[in-house]
Amino acid sequence: MPNPRKASVxxxxxxxxxxxxxxxGEPEPSPPxxxxxxxxxPGEKKKAHIGHTVLPTRHAIRCYECGYEFTLTxxxxxxYCPKCRTILEWKDYLxxxxxxxxVKTAGVIRVGPQGVLKAGSLIATDIILEGRLEGGDLxxxxxxxxxxxxxxxxxxxxxxxxxxxxxxxxKLKGKTGFRDVDILGRxxxxxxxxGRVTVRAGGLLTGELEGSHLAVEEGGGLRARLKxxxxx
Ligand SMILES: [Zn+2]
Numbered sequence: 001m002p003n004p005r006k007a008s009v010x011x012x013x014x015x016x017x018x019x020x021x022x023x024x025g026e027p028e029p030s031p032p033x034x035x036x037x038x039x040x041x042p043g044e045k046k047k048a049h050i051g052h053t054v055l056p057t058r059h060a061i062r063c064y065e066c067g068y069e070f071t072l073t074x075x076x077x078x079x080y081c082p083k084c085r086t087i088l089e090w091k092d093y094l095x096x097x098x099x100x101x102x103v104k105t106a107g108v109i110r111v112g113p114q115g116v117l118k119a120g121s122l123i124a125t126d127i128i129l130e131g132r133l134e135g136g137d138l139x140x141x142x143x144x145x146x147x148x149x150x151x152x153x154x155x156x157x158x159x160x161x162x163x164x165x166x167x168x169x170x171k172l173k174g175k176t177g178f179r180d181v182d183i184l185g186r187x188x189x190x191x192x193x194x195g196r197v198t199v200r201a202g203g204l205l206t207g208e209l210e211g212s213h214l215a216v217e218e219g220g221g222l223r224a225r226l227k228x229x230x231x232x
Contacts, residue, residue, distance in 0.1 A: 061106045062125045062141040062160075063088060069142075079106065093124075100136070113149055127159070146170060148185070161195065162187075166202060183220070 058071045063081035070082055079090045088106040096112045100119040103109060109124040111117060115131030117138075127140040130147035137156040138144065144159030146152070148167040154176075161180040164170050168185035179195035181187070183203035191197065193211035201219030210227040 060125070060142065061088070061090065064104055064106060064123055064125075064141055067141065095122075095131070102136075111150075113147075129157075133157070143182075164203070 057075075058073055059075060060069065060071050061079070062069045063084060063086060065086040065088075066081060066084040068081055068083035072079060075090075077089070077091055078087055080087050089104060090106040092107040093103055093105065093109045094112055095109065095115040095117070097114060098116045098118055099111075100117070102120040102122070104121075104123040106125050108126045108128065109122050110128040111122070111131040111133075113130045117131070117133050117136045119135040121137050121139065123139045123141075125141050126143040126145070127138050128145045128147065129138065129150045129152060131150065133150075133152035133156060138152075138158070140157075140159040140161075142159075143161050143163055144157060145163040145165055146168055147165040150168070154172055160178065161182070162178045163182040164185040164187045166184040170185070170187050170189070172187075172189035175190045175192055177192040177194070179193065181191060181193050181195075181197045182200065183198065183205050184200045185202075186204045186206070188206045190208040191205075191210065193209065193213075195211075196213040196215065197205070197209060197211055198214075199205050199216045199220035199222055201217050203217075204221035204223070206223045208225045208227075212228065212230055214226070214228050216222050
């Protein structure tokens with residue numbers, strides 16, 4: 001009969017000790033468990049394998065030297081263009097605060113809401129502009145996305161394709177050519193698009209559009225003079 005009591009007392013102590021152990025140990029052992037998880041590979045490997053086969057992450061890149069477009073699944077700080085063999089820098093940048101250095105990357109440059117470009121050329125596959133362009137210029141080999149609050153002069157920006165983020169209003173003077181145009185905010189322009197123009201839900205396109213592919217999603221608006229001729 002005393003045995004069960006002892007046992008329960010011991011159990012209680014053990015629980016307390018284990019909890020203390022766990023609490024005291026948690027901050028430090030937290031890093032070690034990560035590598036420790038690697039030794040038991042059966043579950044991990046299976047998970048990783050399934051992850052790769054189901055969701056391969058494909059990064060679209062456009063060579064900033066020859067314009068060739070390709071995709072890669074593995075991410076690295078440098079890669080080379082399969083066509084012209086140029087070694088390409090492939091890093092992403094987030095610019096917050098003042099910036100006046102030139103940047104050339106096959107990755108993405110995001111000029112955040114607090115970012116101010118004072119000078120220098122920013123050249124990247126994709127550029128997201130949410131801050132101020134006070135000097136210098138932007139060149140996106142693929143997408144230029146303009147977010148709400150962005151301050152810029154369109155004359156200092158070049159892009160293959162344009163995305164107008166939700167909550168953003170853009171007015172472009174004169175005829176402007178892009179490949180694709182993705183409109184989630186408001187765009188007033190005289191557009192010539194060689195690719196696809198998509199007005200997303202909540203987006204509005206006004207002005208003129210000349211191109212071959214137009215899609216207006218449910219909830220998207222259009223009040224423009226259209227010349228849509230299939231082909232190409
Ligand atoms: Zn190239």
